[in-house]
Amino acid sequence: MADIDERANEGPKPRGLKRRDFLGGAAVVGAALALERHGQAQPTPAASPRVRATEGPASGDTDDRYRPVVTPNGSSLPFRWVDGVKVMHLRAGAVSHEFTEGLRAECWGYNGSTPGPTIEAVEGDRLRIYVTNGLGEPTTVHWHGILLEAGMDGVGGLTQRPIRPGETFRYEFTVREPGTFMYHPHWDEMTQMAMGMMGMFVVHPRRATGFVPDRDFAIILSEWSVPIGAARPNPLEMADFNVLTMNSKAFPGTDPLVAKQGDKVRIRFGNLSGIDNHPIHLHGYSFRIAGSDGGAFPRSAQQPHTTVLVPTGSTRWVEFEANAPGDWAMHCHMTHHVMNQMGHGVPNMVGVAGQATFDRRIGRLVPGYMPMGREGMADMGEMDMPQPPNSIPMRGGPGAFGNIDMGGMFTILKVRESLDSYDDPGWYDHPDGTRARPATAAELRADGIEV
Amino acid sequence: MRCEHLLMVALFAVGCVTPEAATRGVGRWSVARSGIEAERRAPSEMDELHPAVAERLREPLDADGAVSIALRQSPELQAQLAKVDIAVAELWSARPPNPEVELEALMNDGQASAIEMGAGIDIGALLRMPLRRRAAQAQLDAAELSAAADVLRYAYDTRVAFHRHQADLQLVELYRTAMETFIAAWEAAESMAEAGNLRQLDVAQNRAAYERSRVDVAQAELKALMSREELQVLLGLDGRQTEWRPIEGFAAPEADPPEVEALERVAVEHSLVLGAQEQTLLAWSRQVGVERMRGAIPEAHAGLFAEREDGEWSFGPAAGLAIPVFDQNQGGIGRTRAQLRIAQHELTQKAIRIRSLARRARASWLNAAERVRFYDETLMPARAAVLQETLLQYNAMNVGVFQLLQARRAVIDTARERVEAMFDLWRARAQVELVVAGGEPPAMGGPDVSGEAMGTGGDDGGH
Structure with a gap:
């Protein structure tokens, strides 16, 4: 859109290192390669990640052939052109990650974040991606959905040996097809993905035709097990996940998706959850599911939907025109996926008398005890009770009309008639007569409603 | 006339050692060593309460x-003290032999045609009497020392029984509190079941747990009742004086035990048991003299x-x-010498045991004090922290009321263990x-080795 600063279209500003940091990383690459070339001993693997990848993304060259995607709460991976090859550098390492205010954990990621920066390229680009392993264990990177030579597929033991701690590997391939893809480890992936190692991989078409988005969002879905009060994801968990995220953020930590009325909007979803598929539902809109990591769906095969099921290990992208102003919820429709750190082994207290005899008895036995969950659980996020440190149990976030009692995979699409920038515009100002409100007695009487 | 005079002197000497005097001796021992007095x-006085009691x-x-x-009112202790009287009686038996008188008459037509009269005394026994008396005196001293040791042990038993009862009362309260947690869990389960949230199986399981906890309480109450009765017996209080109540609280003593070398030295120096054994040794030594004299002068009579x-x-x-041509009382001498050797070995053994008991008592004190300190400074705070963290997890709806109550029970369980450690501490300190x-405590974890009363026997080989 011409009336909006182009830079705002590039998503959040890069934080942290500058160009020289990128080059510094390249120097490390060279040293590591030299070691390998001479067959010398590799650095001893450490028990825990050796490189604390807290640096932000480095800046690099720009590419004006496409409108960059917006990765809410994230960024895109910087690059440099070297002899016509787009060169990038991923550094795997530990990340101190905040899911939302009140919950921080020791995670793993790339270039200082989880998910790692979104890789962007154009159909037909030759990419050279260096991967430095700052973990305490080997790793690889698999380019999920990218059609490439088998030796570049990144499957440890199958197509390459794992990248040892401290080592840097070079991947080089040409991206042949446009679409929405992902990248993630293919070595101890149960652990490494559960710790946050994943990212989106967007290949723009060389010639944009048809639907050309004004706002192109990339969101990767994932699920975590962070025991309440703990500070490290538990990769051993197979089923009972309690932190569900969009770009590794749980609501209210998720940045809103901002669009101007009339914008063409594309939202790309990837899902690298441990076991769960996620039906992502967008309020207020009917969209077309335009493609998957297998490629774009023929326009004739696209159907209108309000919910897109994103299977784990897959991507989907949806397209629509932002023609309905407002604040629109977008969330996974699995109800337990929009809760923050809820315990699933507790007895159901709904319907139990509010101040039962046992409440008084327990109150005497355990000072500080309070009855909870008798009429429902929505008020849990607002009860002023001491909570375990570093936890967000049942917590929602502030909204225009009080607490939004949701968490996890929940974010907001904010569409406005006019915008000066794509920064968060605040809460929607509903036109008179367009917002639900308490019914008056006169209205009830007039419509013959008895309550 | 001279013999008669000597007899009177002997009688006077024996009469000086009265039961009352012996009892006062016991009392003084106790005062000197422990600050208590039996x-x-x-x-006939025991039927009424002592005014001080x-x-x-x-x-x-x-x-x-x-x-x-207990030291004023216990009939059992009085009976133990009365055993000294037996030793006193032995002193009475070490008196001159009675004279013997004989009368013979020949009758003829109702008239005594001839009369013969004789009077005599056992000169041998008379000669052995001073030696026998010295042996009996040593025996009496041994009995007095044993009685003093019994008084101390009785005081110890009473003190330990009191602390046991204190501990049992605390355990009753803790078991009742634990039962409260089970009641709460059962009530919660019932409420949830009424709301349709829980199975009857869960209700039944919680009820069963509660009912089981009632048994625990009943057993604890019975134990407290038993320990009270045990103490009641030691106190010597009958059914008219059963309304007493112990002080509340069960705080840890602040003092530390003496160093081990000093404790061993004092234990041996003060030991009434060793003192009694030394007197027994002396008694047997003197008895050997008696037997020797019996061998030299087996029989000797004199009279008119x-x-x-x-x-x-x-x-x-x-x-x-x-004339001791064939029998010089070798058997009696040999038996007595053997008893003497036995007493010598027993003295050594008892000294070893006293030292060991002192070390054990001190080690028990240190161990129990460390355990109590550990419970107070580490384990109880750790359990409390678990409960607090569980409450936070409950607030976070990550655990339910049942786990919360379980964490509370863990605190109670630990408090029960602490009560036992506290009892161990007080018992070890009393030891x-x-x-x-100067007393001798029971050997912890082994048979009771204390309170061996010295045997008292007669003149001839009664030891």
């Missing part, structure tokens, strides 16, 4: 008060003889002496105090 009372019973009882009552014949009396001395006072 009081001999006649059986009545005074004590008006206030909540502490351990010192319990000991004070009178005869009346044809109306005329004639008098003359009489004497008899057994050390007993050792320092």
Whole structure:
């Protein structure tokens, strides 16, 4: 859109290192390669990640052939052109990650974040991606959905040996097809993905035709097990996940998706959850599911939907025109996926008398005890009770009309008639007569409603 | 006349050692070593409360008060003290032999035609009497020391029984609190079941757990009742004086035990048991002298003889002496010497045991004190932290009321363990105090080795 600063279209500003940091990383690459070339001993693997990848993304060259995607709460991976090859550098390492205010954990990621920066390229680009392993264990990177030579597929033991701690590997391939893809480890992936190692991989078409988005969002879905009060994801968990995220953020930590009325909007979803598929539902809109990591769906095969099921290990992208102003919820429709750190082994207290005899008895036995969950659980996020440190149990976030009692995979699409920038515009100002409100007695009487 | 005079002197000497005097001796021992004093009372007095006891019973009882009552009111202790009287009686038996008188008459037509009279005394026994008396005196000293040791041990038993009862009362309260957690869990399960949230199986399981906890409470109450009755017996209080109540609280003592070398030295120096054994050794040593004299002079009699014949009396001395040609009482001497050797070995063994008991008591004190400190400074705070964290997890809806109550029970369980550690501490401290006072505590974890009363026997081989 011409009336909006182009830079705002590039998503959040890069934080942290500058160009020289990128080059510094390249120097490390060279040293590591030299070691390998001479067959010398590799650095001893450490028990825990050796490189604390807290640096932000480095800046690099720009590419004006496409409108960059917006990765809410994230960024895109910087690059440099070297002899016509787009060169990038991923550094795997530990990340101190905040899911939302009140919950921080020791995670793993790339270039200082989880998910790692979104890789962007154009159909037909030759990419050279260096991967430095700052973990305490080997790793690889698999380019999920990218059609490439088998030796570049990144499957440890199958197509390459794992990248040892401290080592840097070079991947080089040409991206042949446009679409929405992902990248993630293919070595101890149960652990490494559960710790946050994943990212989106967007290949723009060389010639944009048809639907050309004004706002192109990339969101990767994932699920975590962070025991309440703990500070490290538990990769051993197979089923009972309690932190569900969009770009590794749980609501209210998720940045809103901002669009101007009339914008063409594309939202790309990837899902690298441990076991769960996620039906992502967008309020207020009917969209077309335009493609998957297998490629774009023929326009004739696209159907209108309000919910897109994103299977784990897959991507989907949806397209629509932002023609309905407002604040629109977008969330996974699995109800337990929009809760923050809820315990699933507790007895159901709904319907139990509010101040039962046992409440008084327990109150005497355990000072500080309070009855909870008798009429429902929505008020849990607002009860002023001491909570375990570093936890967000049942917590929602502030909204225009009080607490939004949701968490996890929940974010907001904010569409406005006019915008000066794509920064968060605040809460929607509903036109008179367009917002639900308490019914008056006169209205009830007039419509013959008895309550 | 000379013999008669000697006899009177001997009788006077024996009469100086009265039961009352012996009892006072016991009392002084106790005062010197432990600060407590037993009081001999006649059986007829025991039916009434001692005034000091009545005074004590008006206030909540502490351990010192319990000991004070027992030493005045316990018939069992009085019976133990009365055993000294037996040793005193042995002194009475070490008196001169009675003289013997003989009368013979020849009758003719209803008239005594001839009369013979004789009077004599066992000179041998008379000669052995001083030696026997010295042996009996040593035996009496041993009995007095044993009685003093019994008093200390009785005071120790009473003190330990008091602390046991204190501990049992605390355990009752803790079991009742635990039962409260089970009641709450059952009530919660019922409420949830009424709301349709829980199965009857869960309700039944929670009810069963509650019912089981009632048994625990009943058993704890019975234990407290039993320990109270045990203490009641030691105190010597009958059914009219059962309304006493112990003081509340069960705080840890602040003092530390003496160093081990000093404790061993004091234990041996003060030991009444060793003192009694030394007196027993002395008694056997003196008994050997008695037996030797019996071997040298087996039988010797002396007296007067009178005869009346044809109306005329004639008098003359009489004497008899057994010549120890074949029997010099080797058997008696040998038996007594063997007893002497036994007593010598027993003395050594008892010294070893006293030292060991002192070390054990001290080690028990240190161990129990460390455990109590560990419970107070580490484990109880750790359990409390678990409960607090569980409450936070409950607030976070990550655990339910059942887990919350379970965490509360863990605190109670630990508190019960602490009560036992506290009892161990007080018991070990009482043991050390007993050792320092000269008594002998029971060997923890083994048979009771204390309170061996010295046997008392007669003159001839009664040891």
